[in-house]
Amino acid sequence: MDPVKELLQGNRRALARLISLVENNDPLKEEIMQRLFPHTGKAYLVGVTGAPGAGKSSLVDRLLGEARRSGFTVGVIAVDPTSPFTGGAILGDRIRMQEHALDRGIFIRSMGTRGSLGGLSRAAREAVQVMDAFGKDLIIIETVGVGQSEIDIVKTADSTVVVLTPAGGDSVQTIKAGIMEIGDIFVINKSDLPGSERTVAEVNLALDLKEEPGWRPPVLPVMALRGEGIAELWQKLLEHRRHLEQSGFLESRRRERAESELGELVEFLVKSRVWQNIKTQISLEKLIEAIALRRRDPYGAARELLRQINFPL
Amino acid sequence: MDPVKELLQGNRRALARLISLVENNDPLKEEIMQRLFPHTGKAYLVGVTGAPGAGKSSLVDRLLGEARRSGFTVGVIAVDPTSPFTGGAILGDRIRMQEHALDRGIFIRSMGTRGSLGGLSRAAREAVQVMDAFGKDLIIIETVGVGQSEIDIVKTADSTVVVLTPAGGDSVQTIKAGIMEIGDIFVINKSDLPGSERTVAEVNLALDLKEEPGWRPPVLPVMALRGEGIAELWQKLLEHRRHLEQSGFLESRRRERAESELGELVEFLVKSRVWQNIKTQISLEKLIEAIALRRRDPYGAARELLRQINFPL
Numbered sequence: 001m002d003p004v005k006e007l008l009q010g011n012r013r014a015l016a017r018l019i020s021l022v023e024n025n026d027p028l029k030e031e032i033m034q035r036l037f038p039h040t041g042k043a044y045l046v047g048v049t050g051a052p053g054a055g056k057s058s059l060v061d062r063l064l065g066e067a068r069r070s071g072f073t074v075g076v077i078a079v080d081p082t083s084p085f086t087g088g089a090i091l092g093d094r095i096r097m098q099e100h101a102l103d104r105g106i107f108i109r110s111m112g113t114r115g116s117l118g119g120l121s122r123a124a125r126e127a128v129q130v131m132d133a134f135g136k137d138l139i140i141i142e143t144v145g146v147g148q149s150e151i152d153i154v155k156t157a158d159s160t161v162v163v164l165t166p167a168g169g170d171s172v173q174t175i176k177a178g179i180m181e182i183g184d185i186f187v188i189n190k191s192d193l194p195g196s197e198r199t200v201a202e203v204n205l206a207l208d209l210k211e212e213p214g215w216r217p218p219v220l221p222v223m224a225l226r227g228e229g230i231a232e233l234w235q236k237l238l239e240h241r242r243h244l245e246q247s248g249f250l251e252s253r254r255r256e257r258a259e260s261e262l263g264e265l266v267e268f269l270v271k272s273r274v275w276q277n278i279k280t281q282i283s284l285e286k287l288i289e290a291i292a293l294r295r296r297d298p299y300g301a302a303r304e305l306l307r308q309i310n311f312p313l
Numbered sequence: 314m315d316p317v318k319e320l321l322q323g324n325r326r327a328l329a330r331l332i333s334l335v336e337n338n339d340p341l342k343e344e345i346m347q348r349l350f351p352h353t354g355k356a357y358l359v360g361v362t363g364a365p366g367a368g369k370s371s372l373v374d375r376l377l378g379e380a381r382r383s384g385f386t387v388g389v390i391a392v393d394p395t396s397p398f399t400g401g402a403i404l405g406d407r408i409r410m411q412e413h414a415l416d417r418g419i420f421i422r423s424m425g426t427r428g429s430l431g432g433l434s435r436a437a438r439e440a441v442q443v444m445d446a447f448g449k450d451l452i453i454i455e456t457v458g459v460g461q462s463e464i465d466i467v468k469t470a471d472s473t474v475v476v477l478t479p480a481g482g483d484s485v486q487t488i489k490a491g492i493m494e495i496g497d498i499f500v501i502n503k504s505d506l507p508g509s510e511r512t513v514a515e516v517n518l519a520l521d522l523k524e525e526p527g528w529r530p531p532v533l534p535v536m537a538l539r540g541e542g543i544a545e546l547w548q549k550l551l552e553h554r555r556h557l558e559q560s561g562f563l564e565s566r567r568r569e570r571a572e573s574e575l576g577e578l579v580e581f582l583v584k585s586r587v588w589q590n591i592k593t594q595i596s597l598e599k600l601i602e603a604i605a606l607r608r609r610d611p612y613g614a615a616r617e618l619l620r621q622i623n624f625p626l
Contacts (some may be wrong), residue, residue: 020506040607153473262618265612265615266619270583270608288568291571297458298350305575305579306582312586
């Protein structure tokens with residue numbers, strides 16, 4: 001049967017299959033995404049980001065429970081851009097799935113880097129759309145780290161939770177890393193560790209320096225492993241969603257997302273086509289050799305390639 | 314006077330100016346890079362990467378001293394992809410420059426994210442070329458973190474040093490992150506900390522699992538702050554360079570680099586041109602609005618845009 005129809009009828013196996021298809025850049029992907037698109041836009045998208053070891057997975061697992069108790073069905077996409085070579089995320093995936101195996105309202109999926117970072121954020125965004133079309137009420141995008149890659153991925157979300165820990169000057173580094181700008185809610189996890197109150201104060205101080213239109217990001221001490229502070233986090237998320245809706249920010253965030261999505265797809269289509277043309281028409285070997293030997297400069301060589309495929313420069 | 318000529322005559326101010334020009338994507342950049350290109354390819358390029366706090370800057374500073382004593386002139390490009398919003402690197406830059414202010418054989422430059430990661434790795438690679446044309450014998454590319462971004466940047470280097478610390482299970486996480494594949498030399502910095510020997514053993518164990526053609530990456534305990542182990546690191550680097558030259562790997566790495574450079578430039582030129590055409594011919598507002606309201610799907614919209622500018626799909 002047609003997997004898109006099956007998905008729209010709530011078939012979990014079709015959901016898993018379509019996400020794999022999207023992730024593997026299957027030739028059918030474009031058609032599938034086009035058919036799913038009218039059914040998307042209903043889910044609430046929450047990004048959870050923070051350094052490795054900050055306890056994001058435990059936090060998300062607890063948040064799942066809280067959201068389920070409120071009657072939300074939940075999808076999780078755990079993205080790890082730091083594992084480019086291994087499929088290391090898979091094991092953790094299975095363990096996490098087992099915990100929730102009996103709850104058909106939960107679907108968890110991990111993704112590592114496939115080729116490029118651009119490819120990963122596109123795959124993650126499209127997996128979100130598949131889950132959205134499936135009918136998940138809440139979709140959590142969990143990402144490791146605090147680099148540009150995470151920021152790109154987090155842009156997919158309506159609300160973003162930044163997870164910090166009191167450990168060793170972490171907060172200051174994170175502030176330096178510009179993470180303050182992307183957080184709607186800050187969680188100080190492992191708040192039983194020494195230095196927790198200082199970290200809360202530091203983050204609050206950094207937030208005071210920002211001008212915020214209508215929403216002052218709360219800073220919440222949490223102990224994810226024991227489930228403490230999770231109910232508050234969930235309430236703050238719902239509050240932030242209301243704020244986004246009422247202020248019109250939800251609309252403007254979604255318009256920005258539409259813009260960057262369109263931009264990404266334009267570039268993706270253009271690049272695919274250009275490489276296809278180059279590879280069917282031209283042998284690159286000699287040109288690369290000439291560059292390596294400094295006989296040709298790369299800019300000149302690139303322009304010549306494009307002239308040869310009649311790309312209008 | 315012409316800054317390219319000045320640079321080739323060894324003018325440091327021209328070096329600083331041309332790197333800024335490259336970093337800011339100045340309209341003159343392409344011409345400058347083309348003129349500099351025949352003068353590049355002589356420097357030995359060393360990448361230094363590792364997690365924040367691993368002590369990369371101290372290590373690089375010590376390595377500078379060692380290389381200078383061997384008579385090498387040195388350029389450093391310190392890349393921090395985790396600071397996308399701030400120019401935070403600049404202060405550290407000045408402090409580091411001051412230390413070496415009297416030594417005209419050293420030039421240090423920091424770079425944060427400018428727009429996209431792709432843009433950063435391109436800018437870093439081009440800054441390396443400017444330093445190379447200037448005549449630096451050794452160019453060190455220092456990058457924060459262990460994500461895909463660093464791996465892209467590290468691909469610029471001939472030899473790559475991965476800096477780890479004994480602290481809290483760091484090595485295991487790094488091994489998971491696939492960093493083992495990119496290191497030619499492993500440094501366990503802060504080797505006076507507890508767990509140092511275990512970390513050395515763990516990394517060696519992980520390396521034993523790899524099949525390595527002709528070069529077994531050494532694992533060196535170092536105390537960068539006290540300068541201990543730095544002479545050994547420098548010797549190993551020189552040894553690795555000899556290995557690259559004698560085995561032919563230097564040539565094949567440089568050919569790979571020429572290939573990825575050509576590819577990047579093709580995509581850069583194509584994207585620039587396509588966006589220029591779209592923006593001069595089409596108003597995107599309505600299309601974005603339609604996508605945000607789910608009336609148009611992004612793939613269809615992207616294809617229509619490309620049809621409108623007569624891009625041959």
